[in-house]
Amino acid sequence: MSDIKLKVEGLNVHFVNGHRHTHAVRDVSFTLGREKLAIVGESGSGKSTVGRSLLKLHPPSARLCAKAMRFDGIDLLTASENVMRKVRGQRISMVMQDPKYSLNPVVKVGEQIAEAFLAHHKASRREARERVLEMLAKVHIRDPQRVYNLYPHEVSGGMGQRIMIAMMVITRPEVIIADEPTSALDVSVQAEILNLLADLRRREKLTYLMVTHDLGVVTHLCDRVAVMQQGRIVEQLDSQALSQNLATHAYTRMLVQASRDFSDDSQHPLAG
Ligand SMILES: Nc1ncnc2c1ncn2[C@@H]1O[C@H](COP(=O)(O)OP(=O)(O)OP(=O)(O)O)[C@@H](O)[C@H]1O
Numbered sequence: 001m002s003d004i005k006l007k008v009e010g011l012n013v014h015f016v017n018g019h020r021h022t023h024a025v026r027d028v029s030f031t032l033g034r035e036k037l038a039i040v041g042e043s044g045s046g047k048s049t050v051g052r053s054l055l056k057l058h059p060p061s062a063r064l065c066a067k068a069m070r071f072d073g074i075d076l077l078t079a080s081e082n083v084m085r086k087v088r089g090q091r092i093s094m095v096m097q098d099p100k101y102s103l104n105p106v107v108k109v110g111e112q113i114a115e116a117f118l119a120h121h122k123a124s125r126r127e128a129r130e131r132v133l134e135m136l137a138k139v140h141i142r143d144p145q146r147v148y149n150l151y152p153h154e155v156s157g158g159m160g161q162r163i164m165i166a167m168m169v170i171t172r173p174e175v176i177i178a179d180e181p182t183s184a185l186d187v188s189v190q191a192e193i194l195n196l197l198a199d200l201r202r203r204e205k206l207t208y209l210m211v212t213h214d215l216g217v218v219t220h221l222c223d224r225v226a227v228m229q230q231g232r233i234v235e236q237l238d239s240q241a242l243s244q245n246l247a248t249h250a251y252t253r254m255l256v257q258a259s260r261d262f263s264d265d266s267q268h269p270l271a272g
């Protein structure tokens, strides 16, 4: 692919807690161009650790090494904290698995989104507020003026996730890493958020790295998928190949079969 934005080669992550040692990510390599790549795999296979490592948001107990980890000419392995701060939010944004932990409980949600905007754009407070209200409307929040003034504990799970998405998109990042953006939500709200992401994807021309358990999300929202098992990427293939049952690795085939057994594909909230 000619337009590679992100390149990871031979990434290994170890967690060391006293005598406990976990080799969470093993020799992972992939590239990300202007596309939507999904990472799927069982719980504990290392998906979130890969996502966090890209932004160097791993905890202090993690030891990270790689042959290469580059984003648009920046060597992420050696980049200073100063450089990483500019990359995070402004160029690569991440939505975490549970948004509740990403919002500051004592600051109104609108003000938090305005802060994210002002951290990366020169604008007055008033302009920032206008942009936030526009963005809240874009993520289908019906009464942006009211929601602007709510505190995180006053919003529902689905609305919290929309707020996180607004906060992420307002900085106009080039890459979005979304770690199970819907896993904390009930099924009807999941479908709404996934439709919102699909809609933003069309309008904002974003590059996505989407961690998900849901093969329906892969086939409906993503171009390509990397399948992880026990810290390794065992297979990478086009979503189309996945839906045509062309996966070759036994684990991927098992995932496909399990999702078929679980639900008829045409019933998926994103189908049609
Ligand atoms: N802070 C940590 N300290 C020690 N071990 C960790 C830490 N974070 C993750 N791990 C371990 O690393 C491995 C990969 O975890 P990770 O959270 O990346 O998996 P995941 O694929 O995102 O799982 P899930 O689908 O449940 O979110 C697991 O064995 C996990 O226990």
Ligand SMILES: [Mg+2]
Pocket (backbone or CB within 6 Å): 047, 048, 049, 097, 179
């Ligand atoms: Mg995870």
